[in-house]
Amino acid sequence: MLVARSIALFVVAALCEIGGAWLVWQGVREHRGLLWVGAGVLALGAYGFVATLQPDAHFGRILAAYGGVFVAGSLAWAAVADGYRPDRWDVTGAAICLAGMAIIMYMPRGR
Known part of the structure; x- marks a missing residue:
């Protein structure tokens, strides 16, 4: 159950961080305005909060593992929001990153 909760928190964190950065990008680079930027800043703040809810208490481990999810x-966000089509190397790299995340977070440790 802890693994499922952790994965769900990683997904929510990714939605907040990637969505927040995308909103800021849209507000500044696509000239959509300060409301978009403000919404992005709020989403980025929510990302920081969601990360603290992970069951593991080690900040460095959480942030390192989250890198793979990010x-x-x-790439998934780019495909859905911007029509980007990841190639086989994008997908391979993302799979390697997710494997690294799983190793960092969920492999047994002698404590």
Whole structure:
């Protein structure tokens, strides 16, 4: 159950961070205005909060593992929101990153 909760929190964190960065990008680079930027800043703040809800208490481990989720999530976001089509190397790289995340977070440790 802890693994499922952790994965769900990683997904929510990715939606907040990637979505927030995308909103800021849209507001500034696509000239959509300060409301978009403000919404992005709020979403980025929510990302920081969601990360603290992970069951593991080690900040460095959480952030390192989240990097893999961020890579895969960014490619997925680009495909859905911007019509980007990841090639086989994008997908391979994202799979490697997710495997790294799983190793960092969920492999047994002698404590």
